[in-house]
Amino acid sequence: xxxxxxxxxxxxxxxxMTGFAAVPxxxxxxxxxxxxxxLSTADLSTGCTVDPGTTLALPDGRTVVVPAPGTTLTxxxxxxxxxxxxxxxxxxxxxxxxxxxxxxxxxxxxxxAVTRERASLQRRVLGATVAAPxxxxxxxxxxxxxxSTAYSLTGHHWAGAIEWRYNPANAKASNVSALRAGxxxxxxSITSCGRTVTSTAAEQxxxxxxxxxxxxxxxxxxxxxxxSVTGWGALPTGxxxxxxxxxxxxxxxxxxxxxxxxxxxxSTATCSGNRYDFRGVATHEWGHAYGLxxxxxxxxxxxxxSATTCDVxxxxxxxxxxxxxxxxx
Numbered sequence: 498x499x500x501x502x503x504x505x506x507x508x509x510x511x512x513x514m515t516g517f518a519a520v521p522x523x524x525x526x527x528x529x530x531x532x533x534x535x536l537s538t539a540d541l542s543t544g545c546t547v548d549p550g551t552t553l554a555l556p557d558g559r560t561v562v563v564p565a566p567g568t569t570l571t572x573x574x575x576x577x578x579x580x581x582x583x584x585x586x587x588x589x590x591x592x593x594x595x596x597x598x599x600x601x602x603x604x605x606x607x608x609x610a611v612t613r614e615r616a617s618l619q620r621r622v623l624g625a626t627v628a629a630p631x632x633x634x635x636x637x638x639x640x641x642x643x644x645s646t647a648y649s650l651t652g653h654h655w656a657g658a659i660e661w662r663y664n665p666a667n668a669k670a671s672n673v674s675a676l677r678a679g680x681x682x683x684x685x686s687i688t689s690c691g692r693t694v695t696s697t698a699a700e701q702x703x704x705x706x707x708x709x710x711x712x713x714x715x716x717x718x719x720x721x722x723x724x725s726v727t728g729w730g731a732l733p734t735g736x737x738x739x740x741x742x743x744x745x746x747x748x749x750x751x752x753x754x755x756x757x758x759x760x761x762x763x764s765t766a767t768c769s770g771n772r773y774d775f776r777g778v779a780t781h782e783w784g785h786a787y788g789l790x791x792x793x794x795x796x797x798x799x800x801x802x803s804a805t806t807c808d809v810x811x812x813x814x815x816x817x818x819x820x821x822x823x824x825x826x
Contacts, residue, residue, distance in 0.1 A: 535560075541606035544595045550720060555600070557583050558733070559717040564743055566592035568750075569614070571651050571742045572718055573785035575778060577760070578805045580735025583716060585651065585790055589614040621747045622650040642797040642815025643690035649790035649800070653744035654825055658699035659752055659786060662706035664728035669756070670764035670775040676727065677702055679779030682799075682814060683787050683822045690816040694823035698787045710753040712739055718753070725752045732757040737778050737804060740785040752786045768807035777811030778804055789821050 531545040535552045547553075549565040564570045572586040584601035591597060595607025597614040604611045659680075663673055680700045687694050706726050711719035714731040718741035732739060736757060743751045756762075756778070763772040777799075784800050791802045798815040814822070 536563075538598050538605040541596050541598065541610075542608070544607045544609055546593055547590065547596050549590065553588065553596075553598075555586065555598075555717070557600070559583060559586065559715050560713055561586070561588055561717040562720045563588060563596060564590050564721060566590050567745055568721070569653070569744050569747075570718055570721075571653060571744070571785075572716075572739065573651070573742070573782070573790070574716055574739045575737050575781045576735050576803045577737055577773070578803045580803065582802045583733075583736070585785075586717075587614075587618075587651075617747075618652045621652040642799075642810065642813075642818075645792075645796035645798065645815070646817045646820050647792050647796055647798070648817040648821025648824070649792055650821065650825060651742070651785070651788050651790045653742055653747050653749045654788045655698070655749045658701040659725060659749075660701045660703055661725040661727060661752065662703050662708075664706045664709055664726055666709070667729045667758050669729060669758055669760070670762040672764035672775070675764040675776040676779045679776050679781075679812070680783045680786075682780045682812065683783060687814060687819050687822070689814045689819035692816070692819065694819050696822045696826045698822060698826040700783075710741075710755045712741060712753060712755040721751045723751055727754040728756070729758050730755045732759065734759065737773055738782045740782045742786060742788075749786075749788070754782055754786070756782075763807065768809055771806055773804060774807055774809050774811065777808050780812055780814075784818065784822070787822065788825050789818070792817060 529545045531540050531547050535554050537554055547563045549563055551563045552560055553563050554560050561570060569589040574583060576582050587599040589597045591610040591613050594609040594613055597610035598606040683698050684696055687696055708724060708726055710726045710728045713719060716733050716736050716739050721743040738756045741753045742749050761772040762775045764775040768774045781799050789800050792798050792800050794801045796817060799811050799818045804811055
């Protein structure tokens with residue numbers, strides 16, 4: 498890593514970015530620029546600023562392209578049951594304060610950026626309930642998903658409908674209506690576990706796209722381009738799908754998804770054999786797109802972190818899922 502410091506760079510980077518307070522150009526804040534084709538979280542700990550488009554390598558093997566200043570990138574996977582979960586990842590570029598990284602609640606990166614992003618995230622998700630291990634209780638005849646009202650929020654939401662396109666290249670499930678059904682499970686009037694809630698979350702399908710989703714084979718995210726695209730491609734062993742969301746001040750501006758070509762999928766009304774239910778997994782990933790995070794596996798919610806083969810129950814929101822989306826929208 499090479500760091501350069503000039504008054505001109507400091508002055509330029511001190512400009513206020515959307516979603517972050519003005520940052521004085523002082524030794525207490527970022528006074529250098531991290532340079533190089535690829536950076537690590539250890540590089541970020543110096544408090545240096547990072548040019549957008551720089552690649553950041555995480556200890557778990559994922560790589561992401563650092564977003565523009567004032568932008569937060571959320572990376573949210575779903576894995577097969579029994580596989581190691583890399584966890585939800587957040588990369589927030591706080592401009593002159595540096596870059597903060599959060600992986601499953603653990604923070605790293607620039608100390609100044611971590612302090613700011615932690616406070617900002619707490620404000621955005623105030624009132625969210627996170628499931629604790631074993632926090633599911635069920636009554637007679639109740640399903641697990643009705644026995645817990647736990648949910649978690651990632652810190653972003655959409656100001657309007659998610660306008661998105663689908664790229665069918667290398668598709669392992671041919672029914673795009675199953676994908677749309679997963680998106681629509683979170684919208685409108687939702688009846689779950691004997692209770693009806695209303696969600697203003699919305700999506701608008703714009704048709705097919707030639708552009709590929711901005712994801713990497715390692716399960717990370719590339720550069721944003723303001724086009725939301727869902728499609729197929731390589732992902733690490735054990736990962737079924739990944740959603741990347743770019744947001745500014747908590748308002749999402751782009752969402753890309755990739756589903757794994759490694760596994761067998763079912764997209765029909767029923768599912769059998771050693772296949773993963775496309776609609777069910779898509780419902781989970783659209784929950785991430787709208788702004789919901791993972792809850793404990795024992796809750797049985799759609800937003801649990803892993804899925805088994807033919808997990809068609811994941812098509813239907815649990816009590817906590819419904820509570821979370823109606824709280825957010």
